[in-house]
Amino acid sequence: MRLRRTEESPRREAPSILFDVLEQLDQDVLLLAPGDIPLFTSLGVEQLNVIKDGRLLSPELLAIIRVVRRTGITQSGKIEVPLGPIGEGVRELTVKVISLEKDLQILVLLSDESEADRVHEVRRDFVANISHELKTPIGALSLLSEAVLSAKDEPAAVEKFASRMQQEAKRLTGLVQEIINLSRLQDSDPLQMAETLSINDLIAESVDQCQTTSTARQIGISVSTDVAVTVFGDRDQLLMAINNLIENAINYSPPNTKVSVSTSLQDDIVTISVADQGIGIPESDLERIFERFYRVDPARSRETGGTGLGLSIVKHVATKHGGDITVWSAPNVGSTFALRLPINQSPGETQE
Secondary structure (H helix, E strand, C coil): CCEEECCCCCCCCCCHHHHHHHCCCCCEEEEEECCCEEEEEEHHHHHCCCEECCEECCHHHHHHHHHHHHHCCCEEEEEEEECCCCCCCEEEEEEEEEEEHHHCEEEEEEECCHHHHHHHHHHHHHHHHHHHHHHHHHHHHHHHHHHHHHCCCCHHHHHHHHHHHHHHHHHHHHHHHHHHHHHHHHHCCCCCCCEEEEHHHHHHHHHHHHHHHHHHCCEEEEEEECCCCEEEECHHHHHHHHHHHHHHHHHCCCCCEEEEEEEEEECCEEEEEEECCCCCCCHHHCCCCCCCCCCCCHHHHHHHCCCCCHHHHHHHHHHHCCCEEEEEEECCCEEEEEEEEEECCCCCCCCC
């Protein structure tokens, strides 16, 4: 664990041997001087969204620290911290707050032990869903193979059944790939290996990846990126989310229509909007479209190769990056999906 000294530490510093000990801990650590001024933090503390610009963000943690300062008694407990300024994403942390009475300093130990429990629960539910979803294409392939064998002396029938087998195999391949993608998302924390990314570059690459599909379906893609900002996150995951929104808009739009991709900025939140002129979504389905394997139009999903996982992946990526995803839609008018993410606020970064 690497430790760093904060820029404005008080004159009274802790003994160097203390920092040697802290470096050996597996947990993230935060050392506070009187006045809750950070002396030293592990690099992971800021990624946990506990401290920013030298100020503690969690009221729950501050309350525990005040109790320890007042009583001198070590306190342990759990706190919830948001993954970002918007969205439903929260992280549950186990904390231990210790008073170092000699120098009136406070040592805070933090660990994200709840993640293992969450992953276990998600995997259990996910396996149950997968088992159900895989039965359909596998069963179809089995029936079609039997039909091919029984019609081996009828070339036209063999060609028909073989063509349907190809469609089911393609659907199965897409489903397996989406399952792999979602499984990777659920097992990883994108902010552990995050980097500063240009929103405009992510959109440009996603649009480029969708050009083959849009051309084949005679759908135009227009891009209007009026803001040049960066976000802090996992490149592959954010590309996947934007790509899924654009592909979804293309697949549910009639030929000779347009899909529009635009950006806007408000209160340090960048919004990526993907609008189509497609079939729209009934109001009764709007609350469920981000559920795993949920399909508004199962027949259309079979035609386009939809797996029912694309929007679930988008929501998962948004939540993990401290953002959210919303939708407006009207039948036979179109849909607009808005992916909102907090912009990068790292020191030295400028946003336009």
